[in-house]
Amino acid sequence: MLFRRIIADRVSTTWMVISISTILVLPLVIGIGLYVKAYPLLELKPFGELIGSSTWLPHEQKFGFLPFILGSLYVTLIAFCLSAPVCLLAAIFITQFSSKRFIYFMHPVIDILAGLPSVIYGVWGIIVIVPFISDYLAPLFGIKSSGYTILAGGIVLAVMCIPYILNMLIEVFNTIPSGLKEASLSLGATFWETVKHVVIKKGFPGIISAFGLGIAKAFGETMAVMMVVGNMLQTKFDLFDAGYPLPALIANNYGEMLSIPMYDSALMFAALLLFGIILLINLVFRYFIYRTKKNE
Amino acid sequence: MYLLKEEMMTHNKMINIVDTDIDTDSILQISNLNVYAGDHHILKNVNLRIPKNKITVLLGPSGCGKTTLLKCMNRLSDLYKELDVSGHIYIENDDILNTYKNIPSIRQKMGLLSQRPYPLPMSIYKNVAYGLKLKGIRDKNLIDYNIERHLKEVGLWDEVKDRLHNSPHSLSIGQQQRLCLARGLAVKPRIILADEPTSALDPISSKIIENLFKGLKKHYTIVLVTHVLRQAVRLADNVIFMSHGEIIEQGSPEHLFKNPQTDKLKEYMVDGN
Numbered sequence: 162m163l164f165r166r167i168i169a170d171r172v173s174t175t176w177m178v179i180s181i182s183t184i185l186v187l188p189l190v191i192g193i194g195l196y197v198k199a200y201p202l203l204e205l206k207p208f209g210e211l212i213g214s215s216t217w218l219p220h221e222q223k224f225g226f227l228p229f230i231l232g233s234l235y236v237t238l239i240a241f242c243l244s245a246p247v248c249l250l251a252a253i254f255i256t257q258f259s260s261k262r263f264i265y266f267m268h269p270v271i272d273i274l275a276g277l278p279s280v281i282y283g284v285w286g287i288i289v290i291v292p293f294i295s296d297y298l299a300p301l302f303g304i305k306s307s308g309y310t311i312l313a314g315g316i317v318l319a320v321m322c323i324p325y326i327l328n329m330l331i332e333v334f335n336t337i338p339s340g341l342k343e344a345s346l347s348l349g350a351t352f353w354e355t356v357k358h359v360v361i362k363k364g365f366p367g368i369i370s371a372f373g374l375g376i377a378k379a380f381g382e383t384m385a386v387m388m389v390v391g392n393m394l395q396t397k398f399d400l401f402d403a404g405y406p407l408p409a410l411i412a413n414n415y416g417e418m419l420s421i422p423m424y425d426s427a428l429m430f431a432a433l434l435l436f437g438i439i440l441l442i443n444l445v446f447r448y449f450i451y452r453t454k455k456n457e
Numbered sequence: 458m459y460l461l462k463e464e465m466m467t468h469n470k471m472i473n474i475v476d477t478d479i480d481t482d483s484i485l486q487i488s489n490l491n492v493y494a495g496d497h498h499i500l501k502n503v504n505l506r507i508p509k510n511k512i513t514v515l516l517g518p519s520g521c522g523k524t525t526l527l528k529c530m531n532r533l534s535d536l537y538k539e540l541d542v543s544g545h546i547y548i549e550n551d552d553i554l555n556t557y558k559n560i561p562s563i564r565q566k567m568g569l570l571s572q573r574p575y576p577l578p579m580s581i582y583k584n585v586a587y588g589l590k591l592k593g594i595r596d597k598n599l600i601d602y603n604i605e606r607h608l609k610e611v612g613l614w615d616e617v618k619d620r621l622h623n624s625p626h627s628l629s630i631g632q633q634q635r636l637c638l639a640r641g642l643a644v645k646p647r648i649i650l651a652d653e654p655t656s657a658l659d660p661i662s663s664k665i666i667e668n669l670f671k672g673l674k675k676h677y678t679i680v681l682v683t684h685v686l687r688q689a690v691r692l693a694d695n696v697i698f699m700s701h702g703e704i705i706e707q708g709s710p711e712h713l714f715k716n717p718q719t720d721k722l723k724e725y726m727v728d729g730n
């Protein structure tokens with residue numbers, strides 16, 4: 162009997178070690194794989210030129226990734242600026258001000274939004290956001306625009322990120338003990354002062370990490386953005402002009418243009434860039450969290 | 458049998474006389490307080506007076522409504538929308554349950570000390586300054602003076618004076634609880650509401666808090682919830698025993714603990730809970 166229990170114990174321990182090592186090794190394997198595949202291009206061109214140049218002429222072996230990197234950054238930036246305040250205020254309202262019944266109603270709504278496949282968001286972008294921009298928003302500023310713009314990409318991306326960030330923020334605010342709020346209120350703070358000075362401050366590391374994960378997710382989001390963003394090379398930040406984010410480059414061209422020499426390597430390099438940037442975003446936010454936790 | 462009943466009644470009267478004796482200057486008076494949560498009648502027509510500059514100990518088995526009663530006293534019950542509170546609570550003749558005055562200033566009349574210390578997510582200094590700033594005090598010297606004074610009042614000054622700008626999480630739980638007390642005292646409350654303030658503390662820290670309370674009653678009125686009978690005996694000037702949302706007995710600790718009138722209190726004194 163004891164023997165069987167010991168065996169069971171051993172097996173479960175080994176099992177857990179294997180699972181955790183898989184998780185740890187996976188990103189490493191992906192990173193190395195991408196690097197190996199991108200290596201021919203890296204051998205041909207210096208890294209600085211690849212990410213600093215904006216000439217993209219694959220037939221002439223000119224691979225400048227700057228427009229793609231900037232395209233991704235712009236769309237992500239717009240999405241973040243639109244979704245972050247909405248999520249923060251909504252999460253505060255849901256967790257601090259609304260009744261329990263409202264929360265029960267809200268949860269399925271958020272889950273449905275989170276569960277929708279991104280192609281649906283893309284279609285919605287094409288039939289709603291794109292015409293809205295080309296017919297109403299752009300003329301308002303006296304600009305002619307097709308509607309397939311980085312703004313459209315940003316809006317669609319923001320809507321996609323909202324349920325994701327919102328869910329994390331709700332978790333963050335729910336972990337704040339009510340005793341802490343009561344302490345602040347009993348010292349004579351109003352409810353809003355309590356939210357501002359105590360709830361948000363206490364939840365700050367969590368808020369940052371929710372935003373960070375949201376940005377990292379937005380940066381890599383492909384399908385919906387690709388459908389509305391226009392996919393044209395562009396380096397300047399113009400809301401009403403098209404852009405071409407990194408994931409769209411890979412998804413649009415992989416498997417089609419591979420007859421061009423080095424193209425394969427170039428797409429792998431794009432994937433590697435995406436991988437590296439998302440890693441960087443995560444590291445930066447981790448560092449922020451570490452700092453704020455230390456100073457709390 | 459009848460005689461016994463009569464004796465009990467006269468005894469009850471005696472207790473009441475003792476009460477009215479203390480009542481002559483009560484600071485807080487509750488009348489016909491009822492609290493419902495849906496169908497659950499949490500507090501059942503509670504009437505009581507809290508004497509000024511005394512320690513009033515609230516005793517009672519778990520779930521009898523002590524915390525709820527305290528929360529009504531500083532309107533933290535507002536936070537729980539499922540609670541339906543009716544009745545009157547007078548603080549110095551102000552009915553705080555039915556008032557158009559602003560609630561934060563009413564709450565500042567009461568300092569709250571909870572079961573666990575909840576330091577605000579800011580430095581030790583800012584924790585104490587928090588209430589002062591909410592009162593509109595901006596003068597840095599005045600704030601510094603008050604912080605030093607109240608940290609000294611709770612005997613924490615020497616322990617923290619070199620790390621006022623550190624996080625309070627570097628303090629021990631007992632120190633944190635004293636910080637919370639200092640933070641409450643800084644807003645100059647009239648009453649201190651303490652809900653099992655020593656239940657998370659080690660014996661030495663508990664002792665420090667108890668001794669602080671003994672000194673603080675010169676300037677403040679204290680309402681203390683505790684499950685430790687010996688603590689009640691050590692500290693109480695006035696004891697209120699509750700059960701199932703009702704006040705069963707009240708009076709001076711000598712009276713109550715030596716001659717408990719009801720089975721419920723007798724049982725409670727034997728079993729603790």
Ligand SMILES: Nc1ncnc2c1ncn2[C@@H]1O[C@H](COP(=O)(O)OP(=O)(O)OP(=O)(O)O)[C@@H](O)[C@H]1O
Binds near residue numbers: 494522523526539
């Ligand atoms: N917000 C609420 N909603 C519903 N029921 C509540 C609420 N707050 C308290 N109650 C109920 O009221 C009763 C009294 O609770 P309370 O916390 O006041 O007890 P207590 O005397 O402080 O107990 P303890 O000694 O364990 O702290 C309990 O039965 C509890 O379930």
Ligand SMILES: [Mg+2]
Binds near residue numbers: 523524525652
């Ligand atoms: Mg309680």
